Each structure stands twice: as C-alpha cells, then as structure tokens.
Amino acid sequence: MRLSQSFGKTLRNAPADAEMISHQLLIRANFVRPLGAGIYTFMPLGFRVLTKIHRIMSEEMDAIGGQEMLMPNLHPAAIWEATGRWEEWGNIMYRIQAGGSREYGMSPTHEEVVVDLATREIESYRDMPQVIYHVNKKYRDEARPRGGMIRLREFIMKDAYSLNLTEEGLDKFYPSMVQAYLNIFGRCGVPVIQVNADVGAMGGKSSHEFVFPHEQGEDSFIECDSCGYAANVEAALFVHQGDKPQEETPLKKVATPDCKTIQDVADFIGVSTSQTLKAVFYWQTPAGKLEKDGRFVFVIIRGDLDVNEVKLINALGGGEVRAASDGEIRAAGAEPGYASPIGLQVAADFQSDGVLVVADESLNFGGNYVFGANDEGYHYTGANYPRDFAVTLKADLAEAQTGYICGNCHEGTLVSRRAIECGHCFKLGTRYSEPTNTTALDPNGKPQLIYMGSYGIGLDRLMAVVVEAHHDKDGIIWPSSIAPYDVHLMHVGKGEELETIAQNIYQELQAAGFEVLYDDRNVSPGVKFKDADLIGIPLRVSVGKRSLENGGAEVKRRSSSEREIVPLEGLLDHVKSSTS
RNA sequence: CGGGGUAUAGCUCAGCUUGGUAGAGCGCUCGCUUUGGGAGCGAGAGGUCGUCAGUUCGAGUCUGGCUACCCCGACCA
Numbered sequence: 001m002r003l004s005q006s007f008g009k010t011l012r013n014a015p016a017d018a019e020m021i022s023h024q025l026l027i028r029a030n031f032v033r034p035l036g037a038g039i040y041t042f043m044p045l046g047f048r049v050l051t052k053i054h055r056i057m058s059e060e061m062d063a064i065g066g067q068e069m070l071m072p073n074l075h076p077a078a079i080w081e082a083t084g085r086w087e088e089w090g091n092i093m094y095r096i097q098a099g100g101s102r103e104y105g106m107s108p109t110h111e112e113v114v115v116d117l118a119t120r121e122i123e124s125y126r127d128m129p130q131v132i133y134h135v136n137k138k139y140r141d142e143a144r145p146r147g148g149m150i151r152l153r154e155f156i157m158k159d160a161y162s163l164n165l166t167e168e169g170l171d172k173f174y175p176s177m178v179q180a181y182l183n184i185f186g187r188c189g190v191p192v193i194q195v196n197a198d199v200g201a202m203g204g205k206s207s208h209e210f211v212f213p214h215e216q217g218e219d220s221f222i223e224c225d226s227c228g229y230a231a232n233v234e235a236a237l238f239v240h241q242g243d244k245p246q247e248e249t250p251l252k253k254v255a256t257p258d259c260k261t262i263q264d265v266a267d268f269i270g271v272s273t274s275q276t277l278k279a280v281f282y283w284q285t286p287a288g289k290l291e292k293d294g295r296f297v298f299v300i301i302r303g304d305l306d307v308n309e310v311k312l313i314n315a316l317g318g319g320e321v322r323a324a325s326d327g328e329i330r331a332a333g334a335e336p337g338y339a340s341p342i343g344l345q346v347a348a349d350f351q352s353d354g355v356l357v358v359a360d361e362s363l364n365f366g367g368n369y370v371f372g373a374n375d376e377g378y379h380y381t382g383a384n385y386p387r388d389f390a391v392t393l394k395a396d397l398a399e400a401q402t403g404y405i406c407g408n409c410h411e412g413t414l415v416s417r418r419a420i421e422c423g424h425c426f427k428l429g430t431r432y433s434e435p436t437n438t439t440a441l442d443p444n445g446k447p448q449l450i451y452m453g454s455y456g457i458g459l460d461r462l463m464a465v466v467v468e469a470h471h472d473k474d475g476i477i478w479p480s481s482i483a484p485y486d487v488h489l490m491h492v493g494k495g496e497e498l499e500t501i502a503q504n505i506y507q508e509l510q511a512a513g514f515e516v517l518y519d520d521r522n523v524s525p526g527v528k529f530k531d532a533d534l535i536g537i538p539l540r541v542s543v544g545k546r547s548l549e550n551g552g553a554e555v556k557r558r559s560s561s562e563r564e565i566v567p568l569e570g571l572l573d574h575v576k577s578s579t580s
Numbered sequence: 581c582g583g584g585g586u587a588u589a590g591c592u593c594a595g596c597u598u599g600g601u602a603g604a605g606c607g608c609u610c611g612c613u614u615u616g617g618g619a620g621c622g623a624g625a626g627g628u629c630g631u632c633a634g635u636u637c638g639a640g641u642c643u644g645g646c647u648a649c650c651c652c653g654a655c656c657a
Contacts, residue, residue, distance in 0.1 A: 012606060012618070013592045017650040037649060085657095091581095092656075109657055143581065143655065151656085159657095218656085426657075456657075493615050526617040533617090544616060554616090 001044075001485070003519040003531075008033070008043050010531050020216055022467035023148025025476050029534045031463075031484075038145025038153035040460070045535065048484035048515075050156065053459050054135050056187050056481065057158045060180040066131040066160055071113045073137055077103040079112040082436045092140050106139035111454055114161040115432045118450060124441040125165045128450065129173060133160035135459065149464035150420060151218055156460050162453040165440055170427060170451040177455050178208055181423050184457065185210060189479035190465050192422055195221045197232040207426040210457075211419035212465050219421040222400050226412025234310040236400035237407025238414055242274055242302075242365035249368045249382035251342075256379045260337035262303040265379055269370055276303030276370040277363070277383065279339040281324035281332075284316050296324060296332050298341060298355050301397060302362035303370075308399035315358055315395035317350075333374070340372035342380060346390040357390070360397040420465055423457040476536030477558050486579050488537035488558075490519035490528045492544035502543050505553065505571060509541075512572055514579070533558070539578055541571070 014024035015034075026032045031046035042050055058068055074096070080086035086093075086105070094106040107113075114132065122128060135158045145151050162177065164170040178194070185192045192210040209232065211221055222236035223229070231237065259265040266273045277300055285294035297316065301307055309321055329336050332355050333344050347354035363385050371383035385391070406412040430449040432438070439447035463482075470477045478484070487509055491502035499520070506518045517537060519528050525544070532540050540556045547554040552567040555574060566574045 009590090009607080011591060015650095016592065017586080019651070034649090089657090111657080138657095140656080144651095144653090146651080424657075428657095454657075492617095495615095522615095524615055524617085524619055526615090526619080529617045531618085542616080546616060 001517050003517060004521045006044060010534055018148060020147045020150065020464070020468070021471055022150075022464035025467055025471055025534070026149065026464065029476060029536065032149065036153075038142060038151065040149065040152065040154075045484045046463070049463055049478070049482050050459055052482040052484075053188060053462060054158070057135065057184055057457065057459075060183050060187075061131070061133050061158075061160055064131065064176045064180050065129075066133045068134060069132055070134050070136060071107075071110050071117075073107040073139070075105045075107055075112060077105060079116050080105055083112055083115065083432050084435060085112065092142070094139050094141055107136070108138055108140045109157075109454075109456075110134070110136070110159055111161070111428070111432050111452070114163075114452070114454075115436045115438050118163055118433070118452075119436060119438045122163060122438070122440050122450060125443055128163050128165050128440060129169055130163040131160060131173075131177075132163075133158060133455075138458075146218060147216060147464070149460045150216075152458075152460060155458050157456050157458050159454065159456040161455070164451045164453075165442060165448060167429065167451050170429070170453055174425070174427060174453060177453065178425055181208075181210055181425060181455070181457070185422060185462075187481050188462060188466055189481065190422060190462065190469055193221070193223070193230050193419070195230045195232055195419075197235050207424060209421055210423040210425075211421050212469065213417050214420045214465075214468060215418050217418040217420040219419045220416055221419055222414050223417055224406035224408060224412040225415050227406060227409035229406055229408035229412075231400075233400055233416070234308055234314075236414060238398075238400045238404035239407055239410055240362055240365040240398075241405065242362075244364070245367040248384045248387060251380050251382045251384075251388050253373050253375075253378050253380055255377060256338075257377050259379070265370055266303060269379070269381065271370060273303035274366060275368070277301070277340070278303045279334065279341075279372060280307050281329050281334070281336075281339075282309075282312065282321040283324045283328060284313075284319055284321045286317075286319040294319070295356060296328055297321065298332065298334065298339075298344075298357045299360070299397065300341065300357060300363060300391065301360040302366060305360065305362050305398040306401070307360070307397050311395070311397045311399070312358065315393065315397060335372065335374045335376055338372040338376055338378060339374060340380065340383065341389045341391065342371065342383065343374055344389075347392045348390075349392060354392075357392045358397065359385070359391040359394050361394060362398055363391075363394065420461065420468070422462055422465055423455075425455045426453060428452040428454055471536070474530070475534035478536045478538060480538045480579060483536070483538050485515040485517040485537045486539060487514055487516045487575060488519065488532045488535065488540045489516050490532065490540070490542045492525040492528060492542055492547075494522070495545070498543060498545070498548075501548075501568065505541065505543065505568070508572055509575060512576070514575065539575065541575070 008030045010030050011028045014028045018024045030043050033041045093108050096104040138155050138157045142153055145153055192212055195209040195211050197207045197209050222231050256268050259268050262273050262276055262278045266276055280299040282297040283294055284297050326336050341357045345354040346357045367384045369383040371380050373380050402416045404414045406414055433449045440450050442448045467476050491498045509516045538558050541553050543553045550565045552565050554563050555566050556563045
C-alpha cells in the first residue's frame with residue numbers, strides 16, 4: 001500500500017477525551033475512528049490487524065476441531081423468549097420493532113442461536129461432539145462504554161460453542177479450549193493471567209477468565225503475592241483465621257447505646273471486630289419471579305468480613321438480591337443496628353416457616369461473639385453457635401480482600417488487582433438446553449439434555465490490549481504476528497533515483513510475499529519517521545542519499561534502536577531472515 | 581443508573597470574569613524554497629460557537645431545559 005493513497009491520516013494530537021494509551025494511539029495512528037460512544041470504525045490499518053487476529057483464532061479453533069461459520073445478528077424475539085433471556089437482558093439488548101408485531105433483538109451473544117441450531121441439527125450422540133464458532137458483531141447497550149476499545153456497545157467477538165452429550169464429555173473437552181485460548185493470547189503477544197472463576201453452585205458450572213493486569217481495567221481479580229494463585233473475587237480461596245474458644249461464656253445482654261455499626265460496638269465493648277457477628281439483610285428475588293414474590297434473607301457474617309453478593313446468590317440458588325429496607329427488617333422481627341437471630345424463629349430449610357438465616361462459614365472461626373439483641377441499644381456478649389441460635393444454611397459468603405492469607409499456598413498474601421478481561425471460557429451445562437428441551441438420543445435411544453460450553457474473546461478489545469502491552473512514547477510496537485504490514489518502506493529525501501530504488505524494493509518485497517506499507521509521500525523525513533514509529537510496523541526499511549552513500553538501505557526494527565545498512569542486493573534475504 | 585467534567589475550524593485550545601461583526605497553533609489547498617527525526621516564506625479555504633428556549637437594542641459570552649461525549653462508581657454473558 002502506498003501511504004500517499006491510503007484512506008485517512010495520522011493525527012499529531014490525540015483527541016482530548018482519549019485517556020487510555022491504546023485509545024490515543026489507535027486513533028492517532030489511524031487504526032480506528034469513533035462514531036459514537038462505544039462505536040468505532042476500523043480504518044484500513046485497523047482492519048488488517050483485526051483480520052490477522054481473526055486468522056490466528058481460526059487456526060487455533062480449527063486445531064481443536066472447531067468449525068467456522070456465521071450466525072445472524074438479527075434475532076427473532078422467540079428464541080430469546082425460549083431461554084427466558086428476552087426479559088432477563090431487558091436493559092442490555094437493543095430491540096427492533098419491525099412491520100406488524102415482529103420483534104427482534106440485536107445479537108448481544110449467540111447461545112440462543114446455537115441452541116436453536118442444535119435442536120434442529122443434533123439428533124443423537126452420533127452427531128456430537130461439536131465445536132462451532134464464528135467471528136461476528138455483538139451489540140450491547142452498555143450503560144458506560146469506556147476506555148476507547150475496552151468496553152464497546154458494538155464489538156466483534158470470536159465466540160465458540162461446544163456441544164456434548166454428557167457432562168463428562170464437556171469436562172474432557174474443556175481443557176483443550178482453555179489451552180487454545182492460551183495459545184491465541186500467546187500468539188498475539190498478550191501475557192494473560194488465567195483466573196479461576198469457579199462459582200460453585202448453579203449446577204456446578206465453572207469458568208475461566210483470561211485477564212491482562214491493567215490499572216485502568218474494568219475487571220478485578222485476586223492474586224497471591226507468593227504462589228501466583230489467581231481467582232475472581234467470588235472464587236478466591238482464603239484462610240479463615242480464628243479459632244473456637246476453649247470455653248463458651250454465658251450469653252449476657254449488655255447496653256450498647258448508640259452503637260449502630262460494628263466498629264462502634266467493638267470499640268464500646270473493647271474487642272476487635274472479629275469478635276463480633278454482624279447481620280446483613282437482603283431481599284432475594286428468585287430467578288424468573290417478580291420482586292414482590294421474593295423473600296427476606298438474614299445473613300450472618302463475622303464482623304471483620306464482608307458479604308460477597310455473588311456468593312450469596314449462589315448459596316440461595318440463583319435470582320437477584322438487593323439490600324432490604326428497614327421496614328422489611330422490622331417485619332422479620334429484627335431491629336436494624338441491633339439485630340441477631342437470637343430469639344427469632346429461624347426457618348429449618350427453604351420451605352419452612354420462619355426467617356431464612358444464611359450464615360457465613362466464618363461463624364465457626366471464633367466464639368463468644370458480641371451479637372445484636374434485637375432490642376434497640378442492647379447487644380449480647382458470649383453469643384455462640386449453635387448453642388444460642390440456629391441458622392437455616394451455612395455457606396461461604398465472605399469476600400476475599402487484599403491482605404488475607406492465600407487459600408492455595410497458605411503462606412502468601414492476597415492482593416486485589418485491576419485487569420482487563422480478554423477472554424472467558426464457560427461451562428454452561430444445560431442452562432440453555434433445558435428450557436429449550438434440546439436433547440439428543442444416547443446410545444440407549446433415550447433423549448438426554450446436551451451439555452454446552454461457550455467461549456468468547458473480543459477482538460477489538462484484544463487489539464487495544466495488545467497496544468497497551470506493546471508501545472513506547474513514540475507509538476505502537478506491533479508483534480509481527482498481527483502487525484498490519486511486515487515492512488514499512490520509505491524513501492527519505494527527494495530525487496527520481498531514490499524513488500525508483502524505493503519502488504523497486506517495494507515491488508521486490510511484495511513479489512516475495514511480504515506485505516509492505518510504502519511511504520511514498522513527498523514530505524520531510526521527520527514526518528515519515530514519526531509516522532513509522534506511530535504506526536508501529538515491525539521492520540522499517542528506508543533509502544536515502546545518506547544510506548546509499550553508506551552502502552544500501554537502512555533497516556531498523558520498531559522494537560529496537562539499532563539501525564543497520566544493508567546492500568540493496570542482499571535486502572530481500574535480510575528482510576526474510578528478519579521477519580522469520 | 582448515581583457523582584464529576586467538557587462541548588468554539590479536521591485536531592489541540594484561547595476568547596466568557598466585565599455582552600458590542602470569530603481567534604491562534606497544527607492539519608488542509610496553491611506557489612516558491614527545503615529534505616535523515618513532526619521545515620521556511622507568501623497567498624488561501626474552512627466555524628448558523630452542541631441544541632432549544634429565555635434575558636437584552638445586541639448573546640460564543642448571562643440564565644434555564646435538553647442532547648452528546650469523557651472520567652469515577654454501580655452494573656456487566
């Protein structure tokens with residue numbers, strides 16, 4: 001490509017509102033152009049990078065048996081109603097009202113289409129396993145697009161779907177996809193951390209996130225500073241510190257005036273917060289039900305810990321939770337600020353009457369607690385479980401935090417880090433096959449729900465992450481695997497002779513199969529060098545009066561400051577060895 | 581959806597306090613000179629100052645509504 005004829009130009013300044021480096025550089029170097037918040041055009045350079053990322057993904061997917069295809073973006077409402085997500089994704093899906101009463105959603109993801117296909121195409125175990133994938137647009141009405149290409153409203157995703165007859169089949173296949181993902185990120189030059197996001201309940205589904213640590217990221221994860229263990233906040237294992245006391249002291253009601261918070265109470269009585277229990281109240285709305293049909297949930301956790309709502313939802317078997325109102329708390333018989341289940345009728349299980357009390361495991365790592373007395377201005381001391389109160393359910397509810405001891409190596413300290421989520425592997429199980437009754441006959445001729453997995457990587461975001469990982473003060477430094485061109489050729493200075501030489505090189509390199517961006521513009525050398533650095537093609541070849549006097553063309557890698565003069569006759573071989 | 585910020589030429593910004601005929605740099609066009617790290621001189625093109633309303637003889641400037649965009653947070657398969 002001749003730069004003099006290419007569409008669009010590089011910019012000397014980045015738009016003032018671009019904050020992330022990748023956002024600034026991709027715009028300045030003319031890879032992308034904004035159209036609206038979270039909506040971008042890929043310019044020719046950007047499209048070339050996208051195409052190369054796509055190719056790498058296709059190779060890795062094909063290597064594990066994937067079959068590339070293309071699914072639609074206009075989804076009839078019916079397929080989303082079938083899985084219950086037409087309602088569930090109310091705020092995020094773009095909807096289109098077409099002639100008559102037809103309704104469509106703009107593809108926010110493609111599980112529904114895959115399930116629809118599976119019901120038609122998969123009839124028996126003989127038709128599985130399958131791995132299908134495509135690279136296609138996704139549309140999500142994100143409340144807050146951010147970071148340029150990091151969170152978009154319209155974006156491009158490589159999403160793959162696996163179909164297996166059994167859970168074992170899915171479990172067996174899953175690691176190969178995880179490995180393929182590691183290969184993809186490796187080939188794109190992105191050092192990702194694999195984050196285990198096991199979420200326990202909900203049918204034993206598990207997932208892995210691949211994150212790139214970055215302080216401006218939209219995601220966060222927990223990492224051990226010693227063993228390298230990494231996990232989601234919801235999944236992170238940590239060591240519960242504390243022991244049961246030797247002797248249980250008697251329950252005693254004490255006045256604690258104006259002590260509404262745990263810190264107040266602990267200070268007033270003179271103990272640490274880990275010597276207290278706190279009550280936190282939620283209103284749970286089960287999946288697919290209205291809020292008024294939900295129920296009150298009384299959560300107990302040690303005073304020094306915090307409830308992770310995702311863990312709570314999992315413990316409750318799904319749905320949504322929100323903080324309960326004071327009215328709802330009083331209706332359950334508890335006193336806000338001084339609450340405990342002591343003296344309340346606690347439900348024995350989910351079906352029984354009484355208050356649903358869910359306690360964190362931390363309850364067992366201590367005793368003789370300070371706990372509310374359900375009487376304004378009073379707490380108990382010496383509260384012990386199960387002597388003094390009952391709970392409906394015990395579960396892991398505590399959120400891992402910076403400073404906790406790692407649950408993997410039991411030595412290191414957990415640290416919370418910001419990151420950009422680059423990819424996600426998800427065992428879906430029968431989440432979509434069940435509501436749509438997507439079954440296949442097993443060898444015994446019996447229909448079985450099929451097991452699905454879904455696996456996604458955002459290409460636009462990945463492109464931005466590559467730039468975040470590979471740049472310097474002058475511009476982008478593309479890894480050669482996804483660089484828009486192999487060689488950035490230019491002539492510096494004026495003269496027909498120079499231009500002829502450069503053109504010959506241009507043709508010679510292209511004939512040899514190289515992708516060459518030729519800066520044939522009649523501008524000063526400084527402009528050309530600055531643009532070459534900004535655009536970031538791995539190898540720069542320049543011919544000028546000075547280089548010819550020194551014996552040939554100057555060759556420089558974008559990633560290094562070394563320049564060398566290569567005789568014109570040997571240039572092709574030199575480029576071959578430099579790019580291989 | 582809460583909090584904060586911004587909106588004037590393609591890009592970066594000044595002008596607003598104190599209302600009086602739209603500015604600079606870069607970029608763009610033409611000419612001449614220049615050519616190894618964002619060249620020089622000269623001549624040009626380009627803006628209903630986000631939008632709607634109000635105050636005023638007069639609004640880019642003052643007031644209010646709306647919209648868009650950016651940042652923090654909530655949310656996010």
